[in-house]
Amino acid sequence: MAPKRRRSASEWKQAGNESFKHGQYGQAAGYYTEAINILAKSGLKNPEELSILYSNRAACYLKNGTCTECIKDCSVSLDLSPFGIKPLLRRAAAYEALERYQLAYVDYKTVLQVDCNLQAAHDGVNRMTKALIEKDGTEWRKKLPPIPSVPLSQQTRWELMSDNNLIDTHSKRNISSGEQNGVLPSFKVLTESEIQRAKALKEEGNEWVKKKNYRKAIDKYSESLKFNNRESAAYTNRALCYLSLNQHQEAVKDCTEALKLDAGNVKAFYRRAQALKELKDYTSSLADIKQLLEVEPNNTAGQKLFQEVKKLMK
Incomplete structure (x- = not known):
């Protein structure tokens, strides 16, 4: 009789994924542990795959309310592959709990x-x-x-997709519908030269503001945003x-864009409240001031x- 073939790590991982989908979180955690x-x-050096497995097991612990174990696994996952969105979100949820x-x-x-643009994080x-x-x-x-300051190389370029998987089943980091409603936006990774050019143009805009030449300043801020549209200060300025x-x-409009980037931006709330007041939308203005x-x-x-x-x- 031939000896029974042992499961590979990828097979244990797949078994874990299936158990997780059916709500069998304890069993799924056991399968991920095997993998x-x-x-x-x-002895194979595959930190990304190990990172995914620890993150997946952390999801099981989070579902079962074992928050301390979730935090431990997320921390290991992040040590193996820094700045992963899923382990960061899961660890944040465990800390919050x-x-x-x-x-x-x-x-x-x-x-x-x-x-x-991740609404769950906002x-x-x-x-x-x-x-x-x-x-x-x-x-x-x-x-x-x-x-922590996230290096440019770790800023993710998300492709448009509608994948609702909660578990990482491959190297792409999919975000579940529970973590992010709707379709993930797509934007390019900025180069260092683009970031620096945007910063220089914003500074030029600031100089024009000091001289009260607001039209010139608007031109500079607009140019800056063409290079880097993720800078909330350029919008509020x-x-x-x-x-x-x-x-x-x-x-x-500009304050609204700034708040998409930084949900607690005080200047954006204040300036939008000012603008809404002038537009006689007092209810909305008051709501922004309260925020x-x-x-x-x-x-x-x-x-x-x-x-x-x-x-x-x-």
Whole structure:
């Protein structure tokens, strides 16, 4: 009788994927463990595949509420393959469940450096911001651990896709429908020269603002955004110029774009509130001021604008 063939790591991984899809998270975790052990014993250097397996097992632990184990596996996954979106999101969710809000905030913010359009990360940042304000008051930012700086090479170019897989089944990092609603946007990876050119143009725009030449400044900010449209400051700076020129609709658009990139951007909330006030949309203006004051309760300019808009609504 021929000896029974042993399963390969990839077969154990596939078995784990199938179990996970059917909600059998404990069994799936066991299968991923088998795959991890085989790869570890083989001596083959395949950090990306191991990273995926640890991330997948972390997903099982998260589903079962074993948050500490989830955090451990996500950390190993990230050591093997830094700045992976899935392990960062999973670790953030585990930290959040354990009320370790500072660490969750750092992970959510790190995700946004990799892909600034992930709604799950924006929502996480907003939740953590509110939780940290309640916990630590207005000084909450000073108590945060350092947020890692994601190198350009790790910023992911996402292809348009509608894959709803939760588990990483291959080298592409798919995000589930639960983690990101709808289709992932596509944008190119920026080169270092593009980033530097955008920065230089933004600085030129700032110089024109100091001279109160807002039209020239708008031109420079617009040029800057052609090179790098992920710079929220370029949008809020151009919005200031539009406000100064009474182009309030344009200011609203720019602030909205800035908030897509940075959900807690105080300048974007304030300037959009100003523009909406001038457009006589007082309800929306007040909503933005309230958001601003949730982030910075002692913001005197926001408090003053709040009172102005409240008077106008009477």
